[in-house]
Amino acid sequence: MTRPRRDPTRWLVSLPPTLFLLAFFLAPALLMVLASFRHPGEFGGLAPLLVDGKPQLTLETYRFFFGDWIYAEVFLRSFIVAALTTLFCLLLAYPLALTIARSSARRRDLLVLLVILPFASNFLIRVYAWIILLGPPHLLYTTFAVIAGMVYVHLPFMILPLYTNLEKHDPTLLEAAQDLGADAWTRFWRITFPLSLPGIWAGTALVFIPVLGMFAIPELLGGTGDILIGNLIKEQFLDNRDWPLGSTLSLLLTVAVLALAGLSVWAGRARRGGI
Amino acid sequence: MPLGAGSDKSAAGDRRPSPAPSARPGRIPWLWLASLAVYAFLYVPLAVVVLFSFNDSLLNAQWVGFTTRWYDKLLHDEALLGAAANSVLIALTSASIATVLGTMAGITMQRWPVGVLRALPGLVLTPVAMPEILLGVSLLIFFRQVLDLTLGLFSILIAHISFSIGFVAIIVRARLAGMDESIFEAARDLGASPWRTFRHITLPLILPGIIAGFLMSFTLSIDDFVITFFVAGVGVSTLPLQIYSMIKVAVSPEVNAVSTLLMALTLTLITLASRLAPDLLRRSA
Numbered sequence: 001m002t003r004p005r006r007d008p009t010r011w012l013v014s015l016p017p018t019l020f021l022l023a024f025f026l027a028p029a030l031l032m033v034l035a036s037f038r039h040p041g042e043f044g045g046l047a048p049l050l051v052d053g054k055p056q057l058t059l060e061t062y063r064f065f066f067g068d069w070i071y072a073e074v075f076l077r078s079f080i081v082a083a084l085t086t087l088f089c090l091l092l093a094y095p096l097a098l099t100i101a102r103s104s105a106r107r108r109d110l111l112v113l114l115v116i117l118p119f120a121s122n123f124l125i126r127v128y129a130w131i132i133l134l135g136p137p138h139l140l141y142t143t144f145a146v147i148a149g150m151v152y153v154h155l156p157f158m159i160l161p162l163y164t165n166l167e168k169h170d171p172t173l174l175e176a177a178q179d180l181g182a183d184a185w186t187r188f189w190r191i192t193f194p195l196s197l198p199g200i201w202a203g204t205a206l207v208f209i210p211v212l213g214m215f216a217i218p219e220l221l222g223g224t225g226d227i228l229i230g231n232l233i234k235e236q237f238l239d240n241r242d243w244p245l246g247s248t249l250s251l252l253l254t255v256a257v258l259a260l261a262g263l264s265v266w267a268g269r270a271r272r273g274g275i
Numbered sequence: 276m277p278l279g280a281g282s283d284k285s286a287a288g289d290r291r292p293s294p295a296p297s298a299r300p301g302r303i304p305w306l307w308l309a310s311l312a313v314y315a316f317l318y319v320p321l322a323v324v325v326l327f328s329f330n331d332s333l334l335n336a337q338w339v340g341f342t343t344r345w346y347d348k349l350l351h352d353e354a355l356l357g358a359a360a361n362s363v364l365i366a367l368t369s370a371s372i373a374t375v376l377g378t379m380a381g382i383t384m385q386r387w388p389v390g391v392l393r394a395l396p397g398l399v400l401t402p403v404a405m406p407e408i409l410l411g412v413s414l415l416i417f418f419r420q421v422l423d424l425t426l427g428l429f430s431i432l433i434a435h436i437s438f439s440i441g442f443v444a445i446i447v448r449a450r451l452a453g454m455d456e457s458i459f460e461a462a463r464d465l466g467a468s469p470w471r472t473f474r475h476i477t478l479p480l481i482l483p484g485i486i487a488g489f490l491m492s493f494t495l496s497i498d499d500f501v502i503t504f505f506v507a508g509v510g511v512s513t514l515p516l517q518i519y520s521m522i523k524v525a526v527s528p529e530v531n532a533v534s535t536l537l538m539a540l541t542l543t544l545i546t547l548a549s550r551l552a553p554d555l556l557r558r559s560a
Contacts, residue, residue, distance in 0.1 A: 009469040010387050014395065017380035017440060021398045024437040025410075028417035032409075035416055046420060092316065095309035113545075118317045120541045122498050124518045125534040129320035131526055132327065132335045152320065155313075213406025216500065220522060230408050237412050237505065250412050257406060 036061060036247035044241025061248040071232070075252070078228040081143075082211040085150040086158075089207050090200065092151070093158035097199075098192075100159075101166035112163065119156040126153055127220050134221070145221040150211050157210075158203035165199025166192070205264040209257050229253050321538065328531035335526050345532040355533065358517035362497050365428065365513065369435035370492035376436065377443020377492070378485055382477070384444060385451040403441035410438055411505030418506060426508025434506045435496040442495065443488030450484030451477075490544075 037057045039047035049055060065071050100111040118126070130149045134140045169192065177187045215230030229249065236246030327335045331342035349355065380399050383392055402410055414434050418424045458480075462472040500515040507516060514537075521530050 009473075010383075010392075013379045014383035014387065014392055017376040017383070017444075018392075018395060018398065020376055021380075021402075021437065021440065024414070024417075024433055025402050026398065027421075028413035029409075031416050031421065032413040035420075046416075092313050095306050096313045099306055099310040114314060115317070117542070117545065118321055120494070120545060121321060121534070121538045122500075122515060122518070124500055124515055124522060125324065125537065126320070128518075128522050128526075128530060128534065129324045131522065132323055132531075133320055135526065136336050152316070155317065209404070210406055213408040215408060216519070230406075233408055233412060237415060243416065246412060247416070250409055253406065254409055257404075257409075261404060 032247045032250055035243055036251050038244050038247075040242050040244050044243070046243050058244075061245045064245065065248055065252070071249070074227060074232055075229060075256075077226075078212055078230075081147060081150065081228060082208045084147055085154060085211050086204050086207045088147065088151045089155050089158040090203065092155060093162050093203065097159050097162035097166050100163050101169070108167070112160075115156055115159050115163075123153060124216070127217055130221060140221065141223040141226075143222065143226055146218050146226050149217045149221045150214065153217065154207045154211060157206035161202035161206065162196065162199040165196050165202075169195055201264050201267050205261060209260060212257065213253060324531050325535045325538070327528060328535040330528060330531075333528065335528065335531065345528040346536075348529050349532050349536070352529070354512070355514075355517050358512040359514045361428065361511060362514040365431055365435060366493045366496040369432050369439060369496045370489050373436045373439035373492045374443050374485060374489040377440040377488055378447050378481070380440055380444040381447030381451065381484075381488075382481075385448045399441045399444045401441075402438050403445070407438070407499075407501040408505075410434070411502040414502070415505045426506055427511045430506045430508070431503055431511065431513070434502050435492075435499060438499075438502060439492035439495055442491050443485075446488045446491065447481055447484045450481045454480060 034049075035046055037059065038049060039056055039058055039060070041047045047056060096115070100108055100115075103111060127149050130145065130152060131140060134145050134148070139145055173191050173195075174187050177191055182190065212228075213230045213233075214228065215234045218226045218228050218231055219234075233246050233249045233253070236242045236249060326338075328345055329341050329343065330338055331344070332339040380395065384396050384399065411434070414430070414437075415426075418426060418430045418433075424430055458476055459472060462476050467475070498515065499513075500519060503513055503516060504519070507513065512520075514533075518530060518533060521527060
């Protein structure tokens, strides 16, 4: 704010990352938006944007998307799978996060490390583990397998924010409640749980959003009826080579993600602002 | 005070206090048991992978006998070794570049939130929050349509840098945020040039953040499957891509062996990192 012009270092430092991200993140993103309004190429990809100086744009893919119940169904299924995954992650993460938050400071670091360690192995290895586990009992290629894999891969994303939140709780609140005669259940529902809601929202965003775009887990663990948005997108880009439709699907996924992220920020803020 | 809903109606209003102080709150054995079960859920699947990597049978179903032949086979798998070499090369290069750019972005975000630069956090953090598939397909369109590039090592490299910058920036900014502004002012008042201040004050202070950022980018790059899958093209393979194609075809103990080796490697790196800088690991987690 003071002497903004006299400091060339600011621009030397800020320009390289800004230019890189403008070129390799923002430009591709805008290009994808544009591609969703273009015609598919004769041999896949995109048809020329300009023919005789006139831009060739169309709403065809959107008409296609909204005219066919199949796409809405896949979107709906993706949301259901993401919701179930989030719910199961929450149910598994809560007791663990609570235990870690309430153990002694010395032991806490070790317990957190034990959560991160399996998460540090490659994503595909963790999915592969479930191919082995679910193969013999003939549970592979089912919706159950998809959700099991999703929960397994995303669980740390729920545990860590929850733990970070629970660790900050003031234990004297619980002691006061106990002195006033509240039993363990009441103490949990009236104190711990409401206070942990920001952690729950953060974890929900971190689990729900990546699940929506996942294509590898349904492909490796699910059956033919288990395809999600991610699989549809992948199919358009790599198999059918219908890029405009793939771009439209990606754009609609982006809109869904942004809406959810906004909702989660709003929910977290409404809670804090309410007091 | 962030008390939740329902705190206005205190529990004491509903029932008379009947103090019967038992153990300290929070010492519930079933909670501990549930946690143990969740830890088992986290570790048993991976333990099974490791166990079957030593199993003398093509099927990952029944224990037959101990063998190391899958590891032998691995060491002679040219495609796999080539993919692993690609992965290491890409991870080292992309992490180095992303660390420099991410550090610059982190410093900008913390020190100069003015003018057009106020929009930088949005640009830096959105790629971190987006589902990976969106980055993958948008870069695919960009590389093929605009640059007319043959997909390969270069496109993978660019993609990895662009998703790593945000992570480095977050870590570096967090490191800077906890610092006393007056140190920088003091350096300036004593006549130090911006470069001197950076070299002798800022850099040593944020160095742990920069190292953590580099390790994070390296891990993200060597682990990435989704984005690489879209921008790799046909000629070049990385370790995750190779593992994916192996898994897709059939379950094979060779995959168990690769997985076990990779897990051992990660474990060694994490142990090393926690020995070298115990607080670094906690901060970046």
